[in-house]
Amino acid sequence: MAIECLVLGAGQEVGKSCVVVTIGGKRVMFDCGMHMGYHDSRRYPDFARALALFPGAADYTAAISCVVITHFHLDHIGALPYFTEVCGYHGPVYMTYPTKALAPLMLEDYRKVMVDQRGEEEQYSYEDILCCMKKVIPLDLKQTVQVDKDLVIRAYYAGHVLGAAMIYAKVGDAAMVYTGDYNMTPDRHLGAAQIDRMKLDLLITESTYAKTVRDSKHAREREFLKAVHKCVSGGGKVLIPTFALGRAQELCILLDDYWERMNLKIPIYFSAGLTIQANMYYKMLIGWTSQKIKNSYTVHNPFDFKHVCHFERSFINNPGPCVLFATPGMISGGFSLEVFKKWAPSEKNLVTLPGYCVAGTIGHKLMSGKPTTIDVDKDTHIDVRCQIHQLSFSPHTDSKGIMDLTEYLSPNHVILVHGEKPQMAFLKERIESELGMQCYYPANNETVSIPTTQNLKINATEKFIKQNLVFGGDMPKVGGCSEARGILLMEKSKTPKILCEDELLHLLGMEKHLVHFEPLPCSRMKEAESTDEPLLSSRIEEVKHTDGSAVQQASLADLGCERNG
Amino acid sequence: MREPRPLAYIVSSAASSSPLGNYLDPMDDGPSVSVPGPPNAGRPRAAEPRASTRSPEGYEAEVRTLASMSRGIYPLARAEALRGLAAVLETADACGGAVEQCYGCAVELMRDEDEGVRLASVRLIALCADKFAGREGWDGNGNGDQTDLMFLQLSSMARDMSTKVRIEAFNALGKSHRVSEGVLLQSLSKKVIKPNTGSGSIIKGKKLPPKLIFPCAAGIFAHGIEDEFYQVRTAACKSLGALSKFSTQYAQKALDLLMDMMNDDTEEVRMQTLQTLFYMATYGCLSVQEMHMHMFLGLLIDMNALIRDATRKILGLVNLPKLQMFKSAIDVLITSLEKNPEEQEIYSVLFSVGKNHGSFSANIAKHLAKEISMPSDAELILDKPRIKALLIVSISVSFSDDKHNKLDIPEIIFLHAISLLGKISCALGEVVDQDSLLSYLCQKSGTPFWKTRLLTAESGESEGCNVETVAGIRAQIEKTEKSTKCLDQVLTMQSMKIIIETVERAWAMRKSCNICDVRTILRTCKEELRILASNSSGSTGAFLRFLCEYLDAVQFIVEILQSIQLDNSYDLGPISLDVLLEKLDTSILKMKCCYAGFNREMEVQVCELALLANLLRLSKDRIHSKLVLEKLHWTINRLECLCADGSCELSYFSREIKKAFDANFAGSDVCTLLELFHLKPKTDYGMLKAISAVLQVRDNDSENPSSYVCGLPVGVSFDISLCNISRHDRLWLRMIVGESIQHTFLELSSFGGNDEVKCCSTTIPLFATPMAWSFVLRVCLVMECPYGSISVHQRHGGPRDSIVQLCDELDVYFVCTEQR
Known part of the structure; x- marks a missing residue:
């Protein structure tokens, strides 16, 4: 038996994560994402290949046992409505509760951008999204779900974003884990990935930062706080453009805590849409946040920020220092751009930028060297004199984290996805040399076949059990370890059997043959004495081949026990 | 029975048995050949140590049995077996191969699937490390690799997914006895440091399993301080500090991590960080750099008073290499003082910071002198916290170690410092008495006042107060502290004796003297006793309180006697005899019942007082009431009982009363019996408890x-x-x-x-x-x-x-x- 792993997306690239794994005859699709960089057919995984895996299947529903989504990012879920509504997959779809809650928002938001702003042809409608979501079966952490008779899946906490999960799947003896995106270090609002140690044949892990080892998170936080504190104590305003979910909450918890400790009275604002929606979800899904938040939740919901004040648009022009969170994250338009226009010309002010900005946005322009003026359109020019602070908070684990997880899980094979090819090659080398595991990083549409371990049931004769395994029997003791000797009999179409040595002849209906050796000639006696080896006589058992059955002598010993003691 | 296997063997056997873990999942109905346990294992509970008297063979058998139990298929049994091994190991002296065998078992189960087993395994490894370190000659050559190996093994557990295992692993790491610098540095950095050829090759020469080379320790502390659970962070922080005594290079880098932890969102972690820093400062491995100052100074004005206090304590110990850092520290301390004027201990910190940086303080002193002597338009407000603080810093130069700086302090500083005498002497820990400090300041400031005193006070020391003498005095005081306590006790006893003598004398002169004088004497004595009692505790205190009651009773007796003798109790005023008798009874009852642990003599003494009280009642009533007679009878019996074995003698007074009582008071005058009473307070109080x-x-x-x-x-x-x-x-x-x-x-x-x-x-x-x-x-x-x-x-x-x-x-x- 083997695990077949077909990588439909995120093979040697980042985007449109989609892996179809055939495990014990079951086909599981992990993630169903879209590529944000393409606007043609390349943006979706090539689902036809998944259909081709199973020649007998009439449609996707027959070909795929289930789809499991790890988290709500579009490169992991973006193609799902397309797959279910357009391609016509009607089988079960699994995702965690928060993902189910947040995914429609993300999908609808993107659909609007795609259709309304870019004027593209509609791939799926809002109704399709709702229809698709109806097929979703929510998962809870560590809840074991019996998908069908053989297939079992289980979700583990992955950090990364609210509701992100790692998926464990098992059919018979073959077991594997698909990590999705995960984070091995906790941040201010999400915990670190957490999984049990299990016997695994395969681990499919993301490798966004396959080569990078990030420094301490504390240092980054300290730099950020220092920059903000310096700015506000100098009377400046701080603009923090963020996305509504995730980073905004983390930074705000960080600031709120710092404000509390330093007893600062400077107001922190949230531009309206952000607080209402995202914080509401966070307050509801508190069970999916970090330990610290869960602990303090009983006394005070940490998403009820103490120092966050009510904000009105007119406040932009108010004098005096303040901190403002505004969407969207890359200053690509909307409210954050409006504020940026107002605040950028003063050198007292500070703008923080997220770790990654798409090319073409103002954020990207600010990141690539410090420009003095920015042209928003042909009439508007912004004089940029403010300070720029780049945040490097990332919800992905670094190469150390990947190694740690791999070492902890100790699978037999590792497949890397969701990363850049050169870095993946580097990580593969490390995993193979340091951890001694087989490692692959297939490109899109490639298949990797992995052998699985198989446990074999064997029977034992009554006599063998009595002699060797029942307490009180006179089992030979070797240096504190017990050892049982027997003969393993494997016959065609029969369960293998273990039996005692003296039972063999009886079973085969044969007689015992004894072979005697001649004593050594006198001339070699001295030599023999000096080497001190018992060459005088010995008795061997014959190994016989009969039709269709093989007899082997087996020595069974406890693990870690020496054999020649 | 085989000989104990050598350690190297166990390590290699642990390596050869798949380090990927013992996958013996009972749920997989697979390897039915795995033996659930050896014949004589019994239940794992039997592993708990039963008696302390066991033969070495017993130990070995036990260890062997438990070791084989630890390979069972059930995780709870495996964990219990490991705990059993730990229990055996704890009681056993680390002889023979038992420790090696336990260690081998623990290493094998380090990668177990069950978190309970892993937890037990970490504990056992830590215990084994402890036992190895406790061996004689262990610190010698060649064992460094072994301790390093154990450190690495524990490190690899510090990235476990189970919180409990992580906490345990960090705790165990902190208890390491000796770790090489390379390994320590690796534990701080996530990036793998290429092992230099020396130690690396030795480790490889020992054929360590491939996973137990440096990478497994990589950045465990960097991870530990970022952990999701504050318990883990606290444990990591503690160990981080505990290990810093092994290497200065490590200590410096650890400081960077610790500084980051000051931003932690949990107060417990921040407090632990400060404690760790304090620990490092006491061990002298804390060297603060300029980059740490921002964080450090931020803590001095933290909202939390405990944090401020802890930070100040550290600041008082560290060495600031640059004048700029020194100045900023002083400035922030002054800010903190202005914000929290109630925190007077800031002055002490300022003093010790100044003292530790003599030359910088001298610099401050010069500037301050200029500021003071400059004829500014408004008068200088010396009462401002800033000036006070700077004065303290300046004056601390003269107590600093740098001798050459002492002459640099302008006189005017000393002159102004005189007003801060109390704070300075407080900062000095009050080891130098204020008088000599004052004379020193006066001498330095050139004030003629106190000059005569100065000569006598400082005839021995030309330099006045300096740190050496201060330290000497402190040591001396600490040494004499114990003897002082003894001295106190002796003094108490002496004054007690004097009081008792006074009471006896007063008793003797009760007839010849005015009753008022006797009353005054007794009252003064009681007052004295109360003061002594309030300052002493234990049985001495109890006895002093007892004596107070006793004196009360004596006073009542004196007054009753007086009133009986004078028919017209003019002196007694309105207090009638009945009231006095009642008061006496209460007083005696209190003596009798409110103290435990009487020795025999004291009980006799109380009984005699009771006899006397009853006798007084008899003499007053003239009628022999049944109740009083009963009480008298009981008390006499009790007295006889107490003196029956001859350990103390029945007094003449008691004997006479007994005679009179037996004769039913026929022919004996109660008043003459009263005369027989002799007051003799006892001073031997034994273990008296109030x-x-x-x-x-x-x-x-x-x-x-x-x-x-x-x-x-x-x-x-x-x-x-x-x-x-x-x-x-x-x-x-x-x-x-x-x-x-x-x-x-x-x-x-x-x-x-x-x-x-x-x-x-x-x-x-x-x-x-x-x-x-x-x-x-x-x-x-x-x-x-x-x-x-x-x-x-x-x-x-x-x-x-x-x-x-x-x-x-x-x-x-x-x-x-x-x-x-």
Whole structure:
């Protein structure tokens, strides 16, 4: 038996994560994402290949046992409505509760951008999204779900974003884990990935930062706080453009805590849409946040920020220092751009930028060297004199984290996805040399076949059990370890059997043959004495081949026990 | 029976048995060949150490059995086996191969699937490391790799997914005894440091399993301080500091991590960080760099007073390499002082910071002198915290180690510092007395005042107070502290003796002298005793209190005798004889019942007083009342009983009374018997203990009365604590409202605490509340004092015998609810 792993997306690239794994005859699709960089057919995984895996299947529903989504990012879920509504997959779809809650928002938001702003042809409608979501079966952490008779899946906490999960799947003896995106270090609002140690044949892990080892998170936080504190104590305003979910909450918890400790009275604002929606979800899904938040939740919901004040648009022009969170994250338009226009010309002010900005946005322009003026359109020019602070908070684990997880899980094979090819090659080398595991990083549409371990049931004769395994029997003791000797009999179409040595002849209906050796000639006696080896006589058992059955002598010993003691 | 296997073998065998873990999942109905356990293993519970007397063979057998148990298929059994091994190891002396064998087992199960097993395994490894380190000659050459290996093994567990395992691993790491610098540095950095050829090759030469080279320790502390669970962070922080004594390079890098932890969102972690820093500072491995100052100074003005205090303590110990850092530290301390003027200990910190940086402080001193002497338009306000703080810093130069700086301090500084004498001497830890400090300051400032004193005070020391002498004095004081305590005791005893002698003399002159003088003498003595009693504790304190009672009794006796002898008790004023007799009885009862642990002599003494009291009653009444005679009889019996074995002698007085009593007082004058009494207070008190009680009522005072409904019972909540009460004592709570008294029996079994102090919070109902708008309830704890079998009071539902008050009466205020 083997695990077949077909990588439909995120093979040697980042985007449109989609892996179809055939495990014990079951086909599981992990993630169903879209590529944000393409606007043609390349943006979706090539689902036809998944259909081709199973020649007998009439449609996707027959070909795929289930789809499991790890988290709500579009490169992991973006193609799902397309797959279910357009391609016509009607089988079960699994995702965690928060993902189910947040995914429609993300999908609808993107659909609007795609259709309304870019004027593209509609791939799926809002109704399709709702229809698709109806097929979703929510998962809870560590809840074991019996998908069908053989297939079992289980979700583990992955950090990364609210509701992100790692998926464990098992059919018979073959077991594997698909990590999705995960984070091995906790941040201010999400915990670190957490999984049990299990016997695994395969681990499919993301490798966004396959080569990078990030420094301490504390240092980054300290730099950020220092920059903000310096700015506000100098009377400046701080603009923090963020996305509504995730980073905004983390930074705000960080600031709120710092404000509390330093007893600062400077107001922190949230531009309206952000607080209402995202914080509401966070307050509801508190069970999916970090330990610290869960602990303090009983006394005070940490998403009820103490120092966050009510904000009105007119406040932009108010004098005096303040901190403002505004969407969207890359200053690509909307409210954050409006504020940026107002605040950028003063050198007292500070703008923080997220770790990654798409090319073409103002954020990207600010990141690539410090420009003095920015042209928003042909009439508007912004004089940029403010300070720029780049945040490097990332919800992905670094190469150390990947190694740690791999070492902890100790699978037999590792497949890397969701990363850049050169870095993946580097990580593969490390995993193979340091951890001694087989490692692959297939490109899109490639298949990797992995052998699985198989446990074999064997029977034992009554006599063998009595002699060797029942307490009180006179089992030979070797240096504190017990050892049982027997003969393993494997016959065609029969369960293998273990039996005692003296039972063999009886079973085969044969007689015992004894072979005697001649004593050594006198001339070699001295030599023999000096080497001190018992060459005088010995008795061997014959190994016989009969039709269709093989007899082997087996020595069974406890693990870690020496054999020649 | 084989010989114990050498350690290297175990390590290699552990490596050869798949390090990927022992996958013996009972749920997989697979390897049915795995043997659940060896024949003689029994249940793992049997592993717990039973007796301390076991032969080495017993140990070995036990270890072997448990070791084979640890390979069982059930995780709980495996974990229990490992715990059993740990228990055996803890009791065993680390002889033979037992430790090696346990270690081997633990290493094998380090990668177990079950978190409980991993936890037990980490504990066992830590214990083994401890045992190895405890061996003689272990610190010698060649074992460094072994300790490093164990450190690495524990490190690899510090990235476990189970919180408990991580905590345990970090705790174990902190207890490491010796770790090489390379490994330590690796534990701080996530990036893998290429092992230099030296130690790396040795490790490889020992054929370590490939996973147990450096990478497994990579950045464990960097991860540990970022952990999701504050318990892990705290443990990591603690170990981080504990290991810093092994390497200075490590300590420096660890400081960077610790500085980051100051931003932690949990206060416990921040406090632990500061403790760790303090630990490092005391070990001298804390060197603060400029980059740390921002964080450090931020903590000095933290909202939390505990954090501020802890930071200041550290600041007082560290060495700041640059003047700029020094100045900023001083500035922030001054800011903090201005914000929190109540925190006077900041002056001490300023002083020690200044003292530690003599040359920088001298610089400050020069600037300050200029500022002071400059004829500014407004007068300089010396009272400002800033100037005070700077003065303290400047003056600290003269106590600094850098000798050459001492001359640099301008006189004017000393002149102004005189006003801060108290703070300076406080900062010096009050080892130098203020007088000599003052004379030193005066001398330096050139003030003629105090000059004569100066010569005598400093004839020996040319340099005045310097650190060496200060340190010397401190050491001396610490040394003499113990002897001082003894001295105190001796002094107390001496004054006690003097008081007793005085009392005896006063007793002797009671006839010849005015009663008022005797009274005054006794009263003064009592006063003295009370002061002594309040300063001493234990049995001495108890005895002093006892003596007070004794003197009370003596005073009553003197007055009673006086009033009996003079028919017209003019001097006594309005106090009638009955009252005095009653008071004497109470006083004697108190002596008898409120102290435990009498020795025989003291009890005899109390009994004689009781005899005397009864005799006085007889002489007053002239009629021999049955009750008094009974009491007399009982007391005589008790006295005889006490003196029966001849350890002490029955006094003449007692013997005569016994004779008279046997003769039914026929032919003997009571007054002549009275004359026979001889006052001789005993000073040998043995292990005397005072019985006392504290009674408190909750949430009640005259401003804040409790409410009640007229005529209905009301519950009163009390906090009661009792000292030295025995189980046989019978305690009652007496509640008095006007005329009515309610006694409530207190069940001693409901009290918590030890034999010495028992505590209890209870609510006791007062049944008959008066029909009044408000009333005051007087509450008191009383104890029954059995007078043999003689029952004094026959009150229904109250104490049977006479009682003593154990505490002062407490007022509880009540107001009727309708009024409020």
